[in-house]
Amino acid sequence: MSQDDHIQAANADDSPVTEKTLRLSPEREAYIDDLQKRYPTKLATLLPVLWAIQEQTGWVSKEWMEYAAQRCECPASHVLGVVTFYTMYHQKPAGKYHVQVCRNISCHLRGAPGIIEAVEKKLGLEHKCVSADGKFSLEHVECLAGCSWAPVMQINRTLHEELTPEQAVRILDELE
Amino acid sequence: MTKVLFEHRGKADIETFDGWKAAGGFSALEKALKMTPEEVIEEVKSSGLRGRGGAGFPTGVKWGFVPKGGEKPVYLCINADESEPGTCKDRVLMEELPFMCLEGALIAAYAIQAKMAFWYIRGEFDLSERRMRQAVEVLREKGLIGKNVLGSGWDIDFGVHRGAGAYVCGEETGLISSVEGKQGQPKLKPPFPALEGAFGCPTIVNNVESLAAVPWIVNHGGSKYSALGTEKSKGTKLFSVSGAVNKPGVYEVEMGYPMADLINKECGGALNGIGLKAIIPGGSSVPVMPADVAMKTNLDYESVQEAGSLLGSGGVIVIDENQSMPELLDILGRFYAHESCGQCTPCREGTGWGARILHRVHEGRGEQQDLETLDRIARFMSGTTICFLASSMSMPIQSFFKHFKHEFEALMPTIDAVAGD
Ligand SMILES: Cc1cc2nc3c(=O)[nH]c(=O)nc-3n(C[C@H](O)[C@H](O)[C@H](O)COP(=O)(O)O)c2cc1C
Ligand code: SF4
Ligand code: FES
Numbered sequence: 001m002s003q004d005d006h007i008q009a010a011n012a013d014d015s016p017v018t019e020k021t022l023r024l025s026p027e028r029e030a031y032i033d034d035l036q037k038r039y040p041t042k043l044a045t046l047l048p049v050l051w052a053i054q055e056q057t058g059w060v061s062k063e064w065m066e067y068a069a070q071r072c073e074c075p076a077s078h079v080l081g082v083v084t085f086y087t088m089y090h091q092k093p094a095g096k097y098h099v100q101v102c103r104n105i106s107c108h109l110r111g112a113p114g115i116i117e118a119v120e121k122k123l124g125l126e127h128k129c130v131s132a133d134g135k136f137s138l139e140h141v142e143c144l145a146g147c148s149w150a151p152v153m154q155i156n157r158t159l160h161e162e163l164t165p166e167q168a169v170r171i172l173d174e175l176e
Numbered sequence: 177m178t179k180v181l182f183e184h185r186g187k188a189d190i191e192t193f194d195g196w197k198a199a200g201g202f203s204a205l206e207k208a209l210k211m212t213p214e215e216v217i218e219e220v221k222s223s224g225l226r227g228r229g230g231a232g233f234p235t236g237v238k239w240g241f242v243p244k245g246g247e248k249p250v251y252l253c254i255n256a257d258e259s260e261p262g263t264c265k266d267r268v269l270m271e272e273l274p275f276m277c278l279e280g281a282l283i284a285a286y287a288i289q290a291k292m293a294f295w296y297i298r299g300e301f302d303l304s305e306r307r308m309r310q311a312v313e314v315l316r317e318k319g320l321i322g323k324n325v326l327g328s329g330w331d332i333d334f335g336v337h338r339g340a341g342a343y344v345c346g347e348e349t350g351l352i353s354s355v356e357g358k359q360g361q362p363k364l365k366p367p368f369p370a371l372e373g374a375f376g377c378p379t380i381v382n383n384v385e386s387l388a389a390v391p392w393i394v395n396h397g398g399s400k401y402s403a404l405g406t407e408k409s410k411g412t413k414l415f416s417v418s419g420a421v422n423k424p425g426v427y428e429v430e431m432g433y434p435m436a437d438l439i440n441k442e443c444g445g446a447l448n449g450i451g452l453k454a455i456i457p458g459g460s461s462v463p464v465m466p467a468d469v470a471m472k473t474n475l476d477y478e479s480v481q482e483a484g485s486l487l488g489s490g491g492v493i494v495i496d497e498n499q500s501m502p503e504l505l506d507i508l509g510r511f512y513a514h515e516s517c518g519q520c521t522p523c524r525e526g527t528g529w530g531a532r533i534l535h536r537v538h539e540g541r542g543e544q545q546d547l548e549t550l551d552r553i554a555r556f557m558s559g560t561t562i563c564f565l566a567s568s569m570s571m572p573i574q575s576f577f578k579h580f581k582h583e584f585e586a587l588m589p590t591i592d593a594v595a596g597d
C-alpha cells in the first residue's frame with residue numbers, strides 16, 4: 001500500500017469526510033459531553049477531544065480539527081496551534097505500531113544508541129518515518145520517565161524496559 | 177530507616193481501594209475532614225514538607241497563599257507530567273500506590289477548599305493513567321469524590337487530564353495553559369497561580385510526590401515528619417537512580433542520606449566496577465558534579481547546594497568514566513532546544529544555537545570561538561526568560577565546562593587543521 005492509499009485507508013471508517021457528519025463513537029461523544037459539563041470551559045476539553053479523535057482514527061486530520069473547533073467553540077486556527085505544539089498528536093497517519101525509542105541521557109548511558117541502530121535496521125526506517133505498508137512508524141523520543149529501567153522503547157502505549165538490541169528486535173518480530 | 181512514601185509498597189493488592197484501606201488508607205482523609213482547612217495547612221507547614229517537583233518550595237506555605245473565602249472557585253493541579261530526564265519516581269507512586277497519591281491530593285484540595293482538581297498526567301504514561309482514572313472512579317462510587325464528602329459539606333470534582341508530549345507543560349504555568357486547552361506556554365509571574373492561575377482563578381500546582389507524603393503527615397503529625405531528615409531539609413525523598421550502577425531504581429531515603437551510601441548500598445555500586453566520572457544529582461537540569469565530590473555529599477537541599485549543585489527532582493544520573501561529556505551535553509542541548517516553547521527570544525535562540533554549536537563541537541567540527549560563544553549564551557539566557565527552561569540548559573553547559581572543559585577542548589580542531597595545512 002502506498003502512503004496515499006494508507007491515508008485513504010485510515011480515513012475509510014469515517015467517510016464521507018465532511019464537517020457536519022463527523023461524529024466520534026457514542027461512548028466517546030458521551031465522555032466528552034460529561035467532561036464539558038464538569039470542566040470550567042469548553043476550551044479546556046480540547047486536549048481530551050483531540051485524544052478521542054486520535055484514538056478513533058489514528059491521527060488528527062484537518063477535517064477532524066474543524067470538528068474539534070466546533071466541539072470546543074474555538075477557532076480552527078487555535079486547534080491547529082495546539083495540535084502542532086504537542087508532539088503526540090499525529091498530523092499524518094502513524095504506523096499501526098508507533099515505535100518510540102528513547103534517546104535521552106539515562107537511556108544513552110545504558111546503550112540507547114545500540115537499540116536505535118538495531119531498530120532502524122530491523123524496520124528499515126529512520127526517525128519520523130512510516131513504513132510503506134503502514135505497519136510501523138519510528139520516532140526517536142526524549143525521556144519517557146523509564147530512566148531507572150533504561151534503555152526503554154515504547155510501542156503505542158506499551159513500555160518495554162531494560163532492553164538489549166536483540167530483545168528489541170525480537171519484540172518487533174512478534175508484532176502481527 | 178523510616179519509610180513515609182514506601183511504607184506500604186509491595187503489600188498485596190496495595191494498588192486497589194481495598195488494599196489501601198486495609199493498610200490504614202483514608203484514615204488521614206477522615207481525620208483531615210474533621211479539622212478546619214487552616215488546621216490542615218498548619219499541620220503540613222509544621223512538617224516542613226517542601227515541594228518535590230524540583231523547586232523545593234514549602235508546601236503548606238504555598239497552600240496558605242490561596243485567598244480565604246474568595247468569590248472565585250479554587251483549583252488544584254496535580255503535576256504528574258514527570259518529564260525531567262533522569263526522573264521516574266512519580267510514575268512508581270502512581271502505578272504502585274495510586275490511592276495514597278489520591279488521598280494526599282484530596283486532603284490538599286480540602287485544605288485549599290478547591291472545587292475541582294486536575295490530575296495532569298504526561299501523555300506517554302499508560303499504567304499510571306489507567307491507575308489514576310480507576311482510582312478516581314472508585315472514589316466517586318464510594319462518595320469520597322463528589323458532593324458533601326464524608327458529611328463535611330465540601331464538594332470536590334476530579335478530572336484526569338492527559339498531556340500530549342511537551343516537557344514545558346511540567347512547568348506550573350505551562351501546565352495551567354495546557355489544562356485550559358491551549359498551547360502549553362508558561363506565563364509571566366506575578367500574578368502567581370495561587371492568586372490567579374487556571375481560568376483566572378486561584379490555583380495550586382503540586383507534584384505527585386509532595387502530595388503523596390500528606391496522608392502520612394496528617395496521620396502521624398507534622399512534628400513526626402519534621403523529626404526525619406536534617407535541620408532544614410525535613411522528611412524523606414525519593415531518588416530515581418539511573419545510569420552506571422548495578423541496581424538502578426527508585427529508592428526512598430531520609431533527607432541527608434549520604435550519596436555514597438545510595439550508590440553503594442541501595443544501588444549495589446558502580447556498574448561492573450567501572451570507575452565513575454560524574455553524577456548529576458537532581459535531574460538533567462541541575463549542575464553536574466565530579467563523582468568524587470558528589471560521593472562526599474549528603475542528599476539534602478543545603479548539602480547539595482553547598483557542593484555546587486541542586487537536589488532538583490531527585491533524579492540521580494550516574495556517569496561512568498568511559499562516557500564522553502561533550503556527547504552527553506550534546507544530548508541535553510538537543511533536548512532543551514526541542515522543548516523550548518519559543519516565547520522568549522533568549523531561550524528560543526539560545527537553546528537553538530546552543531544545541532547546534534554543541535553538536536558540531538561534539539562532532540569535532542567546532543569553530544574557534546565556539547566554547548566562548550556557548551559560555552556567553554549560557555550566561556545570557558539565564559534569568560532573562562519567563563520560565564526556568566532556559567536556565568535548565570545554562571546550568572548543564574556551565575557546569576560541564578567548569579569540570580570537564582578539557583574534554584571539549586580536546587575535540588576542537590587545531591589551528592593547523594582549520595587552516596587546512
Ligand atoms: C521546564 C520545567 C519543567 C518542569 N517539570 C516538572 C515536572 O515534570 N513535574 C513537576 O512536578 N514539576 C515540574 N517543574 C516544577 C513546577 O514548575 C512546579 O514547581 C512544581 O510542580 C510545584 O510543585 P511542588 O511545589 O509540589 O514541587 C518544572 C519546572 C520547569 C521550569
Ligand atoms: S524560557 Fe523558554 S520554555 Fe520558558 S517560556 Fe521562555 S521560551 Fe518558553
Ligand atoms: S532517559 Fe530514557 S527514559 Fe529517561
